[in-house]
Amino acid sequence: MITVAVDVMGGDFGPEVAIPGLAKSLDRYPELKFQLFGIEDKCLPLLEKFPKLKAASEFHHCEVAVRMDDKPSRALRQGRWRSSMWRSIEAVKNGEADVCVSAGNTGALMAMARFCLRTMANIExxxxxxxxxxxxxxxxxxxxxxxxxxxxxxxxxxxxxxxxxxxxxxxxxxxxxxxxxxxxxxxxxxxxxxxxxxxxxxxxxxxxxxxxxxxxxxxxxxxxxxxxxxxxxxxxxxxxxxxxxxxxxxxxxxxxxxxxxxxxxxxxxxxxxxxxxxxxxxxxxNGGVFLGMNGIVIKSHGGTDADGFAAAVDVAHDMARNNxxxxxxxxxxxxxxxxxxxxxxxxxxxx
CATH class of the missing domain: 3.40.718.10 (Isopropylmalate Dehydrogenase)
Known part of the structure; x- marks a missing residue:
């Protein structure tokens, strides 16, 4: 079983793309489990349309969604502890998930990943x-x-x-x-x-x-x-x-x-x-892999569709499965x- 932490609010389209994409990836890899982080009233109505995905997921309400035009420093300062992006990364740090996937702001995602997960020993x-x-x-x-x-x-x-x-x-x-x-x-x-x-x-x-x-x-x-x-x-x-x-x-x-x-x-x-x-x-x-940190983070294209987001989750699955x-x-x-x-x-x- 592989658990994927997902910043459902990330990207240009947020849960409208992320949730159908997760359902597509789950069809290909039934062993996947998900920790979903997002704003409740935007995510749960969509999640109800995918019963199989809902059964394989645990949803966590977050107060903040990092915007695509936020500066990394601002996102890190205001989004730590409360944002869907931070909490999905933190789930990897805490061992609650094997890998994190987000289509959000690349600079903010990198800043939060470096701050939360830290770089590996001997990696500058x-x-x-x-x-x-x-x-x-x-x-x-x-x-x-x-x-x-x-x-x-x-x-x-x-x-x-x-x-x-x-x-x-x-x-x-x-x-x-x-x-x-x-x-x-x-x-x-x-x-x-x-x-x-x-x-x-x-x-x-x-x-x-x-x-x-x-x-x-x-x-x-x-x-x-x-x-x-x-x-x-x-x-x-x-x-x-x-x-x-x-x-x-x-x-x-x-x-x-x-x-x-x-x-x-x-x-x-x-x-x-x-x-x-x-x-x-x-x-x-789709699916850029952040390398060099004590945890796996996958960055999806911000403007991707459901198929593209599913492809990023597929990459996450392969990276976690193959250690x-x-x-x-x-x-x-x-x-x-x-x-x-x-x-x-x-x-x-x-x-």
Missing amino acids: RPAIAAIWPTVRGESIVLDVGATVGADAQQLIDFSMMGAAMARALFEIDRPSVGLLNIGVEEIKGQEEVKEAGRILRVSELPGMDYRGFVEGDDLGKGTVDVVVTEGFSGNIALKAAEGTARQIGEYLRAAMNRTWLARLGYLLAKSAFDRLREKMDPNKV LISKIEDDLKLFHARLPVTGELVEENQG
Whole structure:
């Protein structure tokens, strides 16, 4: 049994999307249980429409809902102890839930998660990991917005956390990992990226297969299972990819409606276009994972629909079922146990 704590009020549509989404995920994973946090008069009438979900849930009334435009500092100051967002995170801290899911304000969610759960030992900064559709299937990209700018050690931490997430999500023993750079040659890029690459090459951690540097076009190719970068470039890449997907969709719609022959061609190839639309739908890969804290928090897109919210809950289920936190802790212990040897090898390599 896996228990998911849910900030039902989060996102642009709150319980109108969250509750039907939870019902969809429960149909796929009947073993799920839910701790629901929200404003009673907005949530309970909707919950009554889903008897199966109601039976698998425990509802907790909260006085405050964090707004999407609240500043993180304000949300933390006014929403602590009382908001649906804080209490859903706190349920993970207190062991009442295995994982938290929210579609709420990203900055507020990160601030509250860091304050409530704290970062893991030997982790300086958290990261947000996104599931990225590729021509080979899916990969993981991190950080996509939590840490703007990162030194070599933080990039190494992100690599280990991303590899652990790939093992939990994709169930592969040694996921391939690459550092995002402006070229694949070892002499290119910022010093922090080159230093992180040197250390990862000589560390030879059993939980990952480090493949060196990857470039921007490798994101869509699926060259590696995990792509590591700092939050500024990662967030730009994420927004650029989402914008490009929408742009292509608009181009296709315009082209299909231009002439009657084009409309006829669309009807004849409708199944192919439906598959393309599904592949490009960001809701199908919804669910950013906050990594580096003593608990699992999943961030859903704020504007998602019920299917997208269900996808985020599915990610939460997989992360909890496959013991993501334990995998990260084991990798960190192994890396730091090898640290003196690694340092000697790096000096020798540079000499």
